[in-house]
Amino acid sequence: MNAPPATPARPLCIKLHPSDNVAIVVNSGGLKAGARLEDGLVLVDAVPQGHKVALADIPKGGAVIRYGETIGYATLPLGKGAWVNEFLVELPEPPPLASLPLATNVPAPLPPLEGYSFQGYRNADGSVGTRNILGISTSVHCVAGVVDHVVALIKQRLLPKYPHVDDVVGLNHLYGCGVAINAPAAIVPIRTVQNLTLNPNFGGEILVIGLGCEKLQPERLMPELSPEAARRNILSLQDERFTGFQAMVSGILEMAEARLELLNRRRRETCPAADLVVGLQCGGSDAFSGVTANPAVGYAADLIVRAGGTVMFSEVTEVRDAVHLLTPRVVDEAVGKALIREMAWYDDYLARGSTDRSANPSPGNKKGGLSNIVEKALGSIVKSGTSPIQAVLAPGERATTKGLIFAATPASDFVCGTQQLASGMTLQVFTTGRGTPYGLAAAPVIKVATRRDLAARWHDLMDLDAGRIATGEASIEEVGWELFRLILEVASGKKPWSDVWGLHNALAVFNPAPVT
Structure with a gap:
């Protein structure tokens, strides 16, 4: 359990950059009007x-x-000490x-980081999983109820016989029929569902359950299979x-048991940290996200890249307003x-829906101190660390490059998680x-709290407390290293809290194409 939150005994604000003309209040419960900061500034409003x-x-x-x-830009004159x-x-x-x-400002490669490893499952294609899972994919939502029924039976009847298999997961989604299957934008959901089956955590032993009359025929999800393998x-x-x-x-149980027998032969083996493929995401962000958790994640991301691994950050709308800070970091003009x-595609996507980037942030983000999407984006991109950006993936594309990657996804937690799974x-x-019990059945999720208050209150849902950075109890570097080591432990089989409680969100495949 995390220690109780350390509430500063004195009024405390954090200013991030010398040119900033605002700072955020650290104190739990905020500060009352009349509170005096160390530099003598007196608050004229409660903040x-x-x-x-x-x-x-x-x-x-x-x-x-x-x-x-x-x-x-200020909509009214704001006096020194005012609540902004x-x-x-x-x-x-x-x-x-x-x-x-x-x-124009490509970062120099960071010094290699050697000697770090985890216990993973190596696949025939050279990829490495952090879990050994039987995945049951679907070609259409019509069969989701049947898959749920069968997954429950497999867990009850079959899985205990195969102790080296971690889980069985149904990859249900809302796509497959009643859609414009040949529309240009349909490539996004189709390749997403295809690439979900290739995630390294499924060990190449995926099953596909279809109905038979759907537009997205099951064979299209595994085009590389021979007719015999398809059967x-x-x-x-x-x-x-x-x-x-x-x-x-x-029929499904018979097919599943054949796959379980093969998966059960697999064992964890020592794999270099270079085999990691780690996705980064934020949800329920607040003004501390860009001060504590995201900088620590960025530091850990640099460590993974230094070790030769792969890190993907995402969420287009939470990058768009800070993209000018990222394009100088790309390795070449083609990546830029x-x-x-991807930014332009999403601008057009929002415009076609008669909305724009102002639809983000959420009410909870604003309650946590984020005024708008610009402030949110500036705090969000800090997760990417300082490494050069090696590649950019369109939604649902599979990663083939190591290093730091931008994988374009919507900012929605559930959609981003699904799309990152498809990317590997x-x-x-x-x-x-703000706090969320978010989790994924197909891959472990480490949740990092931005505030000590949250880490203590949700002590059995948050895996790491980065709020110690704001209170001065730990540095970004210290929490970054702590997270890096936790990543290796979880990749080796340690369960984060979402897996301990079995808190797993449904998949949400991004479908920008028309529904007929």
Whole structure:
């Protein structure tokens, strides 16, 4: 259990950059009007925890600066010591994509980090899983109820006979029929569902359950299979050999047991940290995200890259307003153009839905002190660390490059997690300030709390307390190393809290194509 939150005995605010004209309140419960900071500044308003206080007089229309960047413009004159809340900050224009610098400040490679390993499951294609799971995919949502029924039976009847298999997971989704299957944007959900079956945590022994009449035929999910292999791995419920529901169930159980026998022969073996594929995500973010948890995750991300591993960060809308800080870091202009391509695609996607980036952040984000998407994005991209960006993936594409990768996904927790699984992520690190019981059945999720208050209150849901950085009890580097070691432990089989309690969210395949 985490220690109780360390509430500073004195009023405490954090200013991140010398040019900032706002700081955030650290104290649990916030600060009352009249509180005096160490530099003599007196608060003229009560300011909640995580919210901003003006460090200088800001005129109407004046820039509100945090992270050394303009996060908006004051809608009213703001006096020194005033509470700077979301209603007082006007959203600025996003960075123009056409004029962004590309590969103009590529970071030098960091020193190699050698000697770190984990106990993983090596696959025939050279990839390494952190879990040994029987995955049962679906070609259409019509069969989801049957798969859920069968998964429960497998766990009850079969799984105890195969102790070296960690779990059986049904990969249900809402795609497959009633959709414009040949629409250009349909490539996103189709390749997502295809690549989910290739995730290293399934060991190449995936089953596909279809109905038979769907637009997305089961064979399309595993195009590399021979006809003989397809008969072993694909089952359609409308097959005329089945008379009654129990016959369908028996057919699936027979196929599943054959796969379980093969998976049960596998054993964990020592694998270099270079075989890690770690996804990064944040949900329920607050103003501390960019101060504590995300910088610590960024430090750990650099360690993984230094060890030769792969790290993917995502969430287009939480990158878009800080993309000008990322395009100089890409390894070459081609990667930079791919990053701009994904930003432009999403701009157009939002416009076609008659919305824009102002739909993010959420009410909880705002309650946690984030005024707008610009402030949120500046704190979000810190997860990427300082390594050069080696590649950019379109939604659902599979990673083929090591190092730091941007995998384009929506910011939605469930959609981002699903898309990262399709891209080959085998372990995810998830930062949160407001708190969420989020988890994935197909890959372990390490949850990092941004605040001591949250880590103590949710002591059996949060895996790591990064709030110690804000209170001065630990440095970014110390928590980063702690997270890196925890990643190796979880990759080797240690269960994070979401797996201890079996808290797993449903898959949510991103489908920008029309539904007919």
